[in-house]
Amino acid sequence: MNSDNLIELIHVSKSYDGKTDVIEDFSLEVKKGEFVTFLGPSGCGKTTILRMIGGFDTPSGGQILLEDSDISLLPPNKRPVNTVFQKYALFPYLNVYDNIAFGLKLKNMPKDEMTKKVSEALDIVDLSGYEKRSITTLSGGQQQRIAIARAIVNEPKLLLLDEPLSALDYKMRKEMQLELKEMHKKLGITFIFVTHDQEEALTMSDKIVVMADGKIQQVGTPEEIYNEPANVFVADFIGESNIFHGVMGENQKVSFAGSEFQTVDDFEPGTKIDAVIRPEDVDVVAPGKGQLSGKVTSSDFKGTFYITFVQCGAFEMEVHCLKHYEVGEEVGLQVLPDNIHIIPYDTTKNHYEGTLGAFTEEGISVTFADISVSVAPEKIFEGCQVVQGQLQDRKGLTIDPEGRKVVVYFPPNQAKLLDDMSAGTVSGVINSFYYIGDHYSYTVRSDAEFDYVVDDPYLWNQGDRVSVSIPVDQMEISLVKE
Amino acid sequence: MNKLTFDRKMLVIPYVFFLVCFVILPLLVIVYYGFTDGSGHLSFENFLAFFTNPKTMGTLVYSLVIAVTVTLICLAIAYPVAYILAKGEYAKHHFFLMIFVLPMWINFTLRITALKEILTVIEWNLALHPFANTIVGMVYDFLPFMIMPLFNAFTKLDSSMIEAGRDLGANSLQTLTKVILPLSVPGIISAVTMVFLPAMTNYVVLDMMYNSTYIMGSLIGSYFSSFDWNNGSVISAILLMFIGLCTILTNYAVQSKAERSRA
Numbered sequence: 223m224n225s226d227n228l229i230e231l232i233h234v235s236k237s238y239d240g241k242t243d244v245i246e247d248f249s250l251e252v253k254k255g256e257f258v259t260f261l262g263p264s265g266c267g268k269t270t271i272l273r274m275i276g277g278f279d280t281p282s283g284g285q286i287l288l289e290d291s292d293i294s295l296l297p298p299n300k301r302p303v304n305t306v307f308q309k310y311a312l313f314p315y316l317n318v319y320d321n322i323a324f325g326l327k328l329k330n331m332p333k334d335e336m337t338k339k340v341s342e343a344l345d346i347v348d349l350s351g352y353e354k355r356s357i358t359t360l361s362g363g364q365q366q367r368i369a370i371a372r373a374i375v376n377e378p379k380l381l382l383l384d385e386p387l388s389a390l391d392y393k394m395r396k397e398m399q400l401e402l403k404e405m406h407k408k409l410g411i412t413f414i415f416v417t418h419d420q421e422e423a424l425t426m427s428d429k430i431v432v433m434a435d436g437k438i439q440q441v442g443t444p445e446e447i448y449n450e451p452a453n454v455f456v457a458d459f460i461g462e463s464n465i466f467h468g469v470m471g472e473n474q475k476v477s478f479a480g481s482e483f484q485t486v487d488d489f490e491p492g493t494k495i496d497a498v499i500r501p502e503d504v505d506v507v508a509p510g511k512g513q514l515s516g517k518v519t520s521s522d523f524k525g526t527f528y529i530t531f532v533q534c535g536a537f538e539m540e541v542h543c544l545k546h547y548e549v550g551e552e553v554g555l556q557v558l559p560d561n562i563h564i565i566p567y568d569t570t571k572n573h574y575e576g577t578l579g580a581f582t583e584e585g586i587s588v589t590f591a592d593i594s595v596s597v598a599p600e601k602i603f604e605g606c607q608v609v610q611g612q613l614q615d616r617k618g619l620t621i622d623p624e625g626r627k628v629v630v631y632f633p634p635n636q637a638k639l640l641d642d643m644s645a646g647t648v649s650g651v652i653n654s655f656y657y658i659g660d661h662y663s664y665t666v667r668s669d670a671e672f673d674y675v676v677d678d679p680y681l682w683n684q685g686d687r688v689s690v691s692i693p694v695d696q697m698e699i700s701l702v703k704e
Numbered sequence: 705m706n707k708l709t710f711d712r713k714m715l716v717i718p719y720v721f722f723l724v725c726f727v728i729l730p731l732l733v734i735v736y737y738g739f740t741d742g743s744g745h746l747s748f749e750n751f752l753a754f755f756t757n758p759k760t761m762g763t764l765v766y767s768l769v770i771a772v773t774v775t776l777i778c779l780a781i782a783y784p785v786a787y788i789l790a791k792g793e794y795a796k797h798h799f800f801l802m803i804f805v806l807p808m809w810i811n812f813t814l815r816i817t818a819l820k821e822i823l824t825v826i827e828w829n830l831a832l833h834p835f836a837n838t839i840v841g842m843v844y845d846f847l848p849f850m851i852m853p854l855f856n857a858f859t860k861l862d863s864s865m866i867e868a869g870r871d872l873g874a875n876s877l878q879t880l881t882k883v884i885l886p887l888s889v890p891g892i893i894s895a896v897t898m899v900f901l902p903a904m905t906n907y908v909v910l911d912m913m914y915n916s917t918y919i920m921g922s923l924i925g926s927y928f929s930s931f932d933w934n935n936g937s938v939i940s941a942i943l944l945m946f947i948g949l950c951t952i953l954t955n956y957a958v959q960s961k962a963e964r965s966r967a
Contacts, residue, residue, distance in 0.1 A: 276867075276871060277870075277871075278867050278870075278871075297870065297875075298867070298870040298871045299870050299871070299872075299873045299874055299875055303871075304871055304872065305867075305868070305871045307864045307867070307868060308864075309862070309864060311862065311864040311865050311867065311868040312868075313865065313868075313883065313886070313887075314887075315886040315887065315889075316886075324869075324872050324874075324882070325872035325873050328872065328873045328874055328878060329873065372872070373871075376872065376873070
């Protein structure tokens, strides 16, 4: 245990229906005085975690420690924690003063002290003299400030902010971001901030916790998260990125997008990798120079730079450059070794544990995830024969496949997405996808919560219900040795 | 020749017709009869008679006692019930709400008759407790009318308000008194209005419960059945003013609270 830690989450999990986990095995330490941001797409469980720290939900498993004492089951009013709610949740029947003094009144604070504290809190949020105003006469931004004042006036050890800026307009949001950061410095209170806006997270935080599917994807400083994404999800979610599948070669060289690049990362030659290149790290050079060459397909002005897309053979590269290039212009692209970030390929993708069924005339049934298929026996047992309706191995011994454990794998590029539900092997909903150079990589989640990764050149939408067709002859089935 | 065209504004005609025939004209008739004597001359005699006659004033007081008691008991029962139905664990299952609302589908004299049988088993002779039985009958009759407005108020109540209260250090009881109660005031007002007036006038329940004391409704009924239109009307008009005054006062109380915080 570290005494620097204000709050510690230890293997916290949460399930509402007892079956599917909204939060899985979540462990995190937050130091005193830190500004921590939970960042993730909607539905990733970031608000659930916040609610558990605030005491509005109780964890199904694990512990939440505050200064080394377990607060997992403590009601919200017993925690030295205050929350700024997404929709402010100010009491409409009370004026500004009574809203801010709500917590102080419950503590039976003497009136003079209370008046002083309230006016101090209003001063911090830049709304001095607003005591007597009615809540309903305030603008969204002002209500937001009152909600913050109402929370910080109680001097909590920890302030929780649940997407507090999402209802404000762009300019107001930018302003509040800086003000909140300033406030955090001045007050010295630990902040936990929840947002789905990656720019907001990068601007404000000391530490970012990137979440997806109820799991932590990466914890780090904004620079670490941006420059060294731990996996393809983080690379795709934070900022813009070009992602390519590739293979490591000798001497820190890597090949992808039909070319070879020097990198600074050490990986075993032959390792499958994903290469991440930020659009601003690509230099446009004269045609023929650089590692790639291609034709400009679009160039759009974005205020401080041009978003330029360059088609290099089958692969597309997004480039942010200061100069405008004409559509159709031939250019060369160069990426410095420092600017290529290598992520080891996730080898657990599309691997499933399965069980064999009995041998019949149709073959052997293989059951894995939520799929059941019949497979020719030769595919599993090399050199086997069928003798008088019996399955025999090379030596003529009878094989009984029933109940044997197998691992099933299929390559993402051999499967197909279909919109005819009955045509595929299994159906599900597109959970996430990202673009890899020349195609999209889709993760389809079935109703039984199994993930199938499928490569497809066409654009589908997140949340689309699709059917996945997996050709049986492309499945790799290997027996697990017992 | 002009074709007869249909304008959207024409949709208002049936409503205006209904309003004039069944609301405005009867009201005018009541006021006319209330403030004239038998020969059609303007007179405040009926009006003054009501306030000077100890019997009618006694009836007014008795009606108020019944109405206040019934309203308070209904509120005490309906408030937690409506809260649980709207915010409780089974809030999404409308089955439980149906259980409380279903009695409204059955004619109320039938329900009171059934209640009488039950009370007879308990009390043996209903005539011994006329007041208590009247209260029980009315509470049973009016409870759904109290639950529905409160239920609506609670379903609209933002749960994050309750969470904010808890977050700022309020325990369960403080959350109830300092957050839930003030937020549900509009619901309480409309629920009370739904029950208070019927409780002052619904004399059928009294009759069925062998309660021979008069309430406002019975007074009006007795005048009308003896063809004394003038006295019956003036009491109706007085009741109308009474309710109007109550509504204005409660609205004023609620509004001035909001205004005070705005000033």
